[in-house]
Amino acid sequence: MSKVLITRAVPERFLEDLRQTAEVTVYPEELKPMTREQFLDESKDKTVVITMLSDRVDQEFMDHCPELKAVINLAVGYDNIDLDYAAAKGIIVCNTPDVLTETTAELAFTLMLVTARRIIEAAQMVQDGRWIGWAPYLMAGQDVYGKTVGIYGMGAIGRAFARRCSGFGMTILYHNRSRQEAAESELGVKYADFDELITTSDYVVCTAPLTAETAGKFNKDVFSRMKEDAIFINIGRGGHVIEEDLLHAVQHREILAAGLDVLAEEPINKDHSFLAEPNIVVLPHIGSASVETRDAMIQLCVDNARRIINGEQPLTPVKMN
Ligand code: GLV
Numbered sequence: 570m571s572k573v574l575i576t577r578a579v580p581e582r583f584l585e586d587l588r589q590t591a592e593v594t595v596y597p598e599e600l601k602p603m604t605r606e607q608f609l610d611e612s613k614d615k616t617v618v619i620t621m622l623s624d625r626v627d628q629e630f631m632d633h634c635p636e637l638k639a640v641i642n643l644a645v646g647y648d649n650i651d652l653d654y655a656a657a658k659g660i661i662v663c664n665t666p667d668v669l670t671e672t673t674a675e676l677a678f679t680l681m682l683v684t685a686r687r688i689i690e691a692a693q694m695v696q697d698g699r700w701i702g703w704a705p706y707l708m709a710g711q712d713v714y715g716k717t718v719g720i721y722g723m724g725a726i727g728r729a730f731a732r733r734c735s736g737f738g739m740t741i742l743y744h745n746r747s748r749q750e751a752a753e754s755e756l757g758v759k760y761a762d763f764d765e766l767i768t769t770s771d772y773v774v775c776t777a778p779l780t781a782e783t784a785g786k787f788n789k790d791v792f793s794r795m796k797e798d799a800i801f802i803n804i805g806r807g808g809h810v811i812e813e814d815l816l817h818a819v820q821h822r823e824i825l826a827a828g829l830d831v832l833a834e835e836p837i838n839k840d841h842s843f844l845a846e847p848n849i850v851v852l853p854h855i856g857s858a859s860v861e862t863r864d865a866m867i868q869l870c871v872d873n874a875r876r877i878i879n880g881e882q883p884l885t886p887v888k889m890n
């Protein structure tokens with residue numbers, strides 16, 4: 570019988586069918602990741618491993634698992650997986666696109682509103698008992714309506730985000746590896762080169778996948794050229810940002826604020842320097858975290874696993890170059 574490992578606890582109701590065709594091991598912890606040693610050790614005789622984005626699927630791991638046919642990542646991003654090495658070894662890689670698009674775009678939009686209107690700071694003020702009365706500029710933020718947004722990465726999530734922006738009467742610019750003509754005509758978005766995007770946008774929103782080309786893209790030089798009231802939102806990966814440069818830019822008021830769902834190293838602890846800045850909002854990587862969407866992502870991973878074990882085509886394989 571094929572053996573499947575799932576590296577984090579998922580509800581048992583998703584596993585009934587899979588258990589008919591495979592021996593399924595589920596790491597029992599809901600919140601705590603496997604250690605590297607546990608990950609290597611538990612995977613070594615498995616045919617399929619369903620991984621989290623915090624599991625590093627590198628050469629060492631793949632060499633350690635001689636039976637491995639497929640790695641199925643519970644995420645749309647797969648920068649935690651060495652794709653070239655998987656391709657060389659004939660290991661299939663799957664992700665969970667599409668099912669999380671709207672939910673993730675919604676989180677990006679939430680972060681934009683929350684940072685623009687200082688929602689976290691304002692709620693904290695009330696909670697701390699520091700609210701002493703109404704005042705004209707009490708927690709005054711800035712508008713989102715009618716402003717210019719620059720979307721870096723015009724994939725499915727970028728497009729879903731753009732749709733929300735058009736409801737707010739925004740001018741929508743985007744930058745992407747390739748022009749997205751269909752999006753331009755359907756959504757009224759305008760292609761901008763990277764320089765125009767960062768210098769003219771009031772909100773710069775990163776939704777791109779992390780690759781060698783995009784790593785460190787948001788650095789000192791880029792932040793210094795943004796508008797001084799610009800707000801930077803990142804729902805892609807922490808690796809897009811040089812974090813000390815972002816901190817410097819917010820502290821020296823080169824940009825107004827940042828909203829981050831992703832960080833270079835996750836998790837961070839409460840001493841992280843971002844958390845001392847009221848104008849930096851950090852969320853614990855919850856872009857796709859609605860119950861409906863997480864259910865759909867888990868179901869898709871399990872369906873991919875079952876198909877691979879039955880010798881069928883997986884539903885959402887990652888294209889190997
Ligand atoms: C989350 O970050 C994902 O890639 O799905």
Ligand code: GLV
Nearest residue numbers: 703704705706707
């Ligand atoms: C605010 O609550 C207002 O009435 O302007």
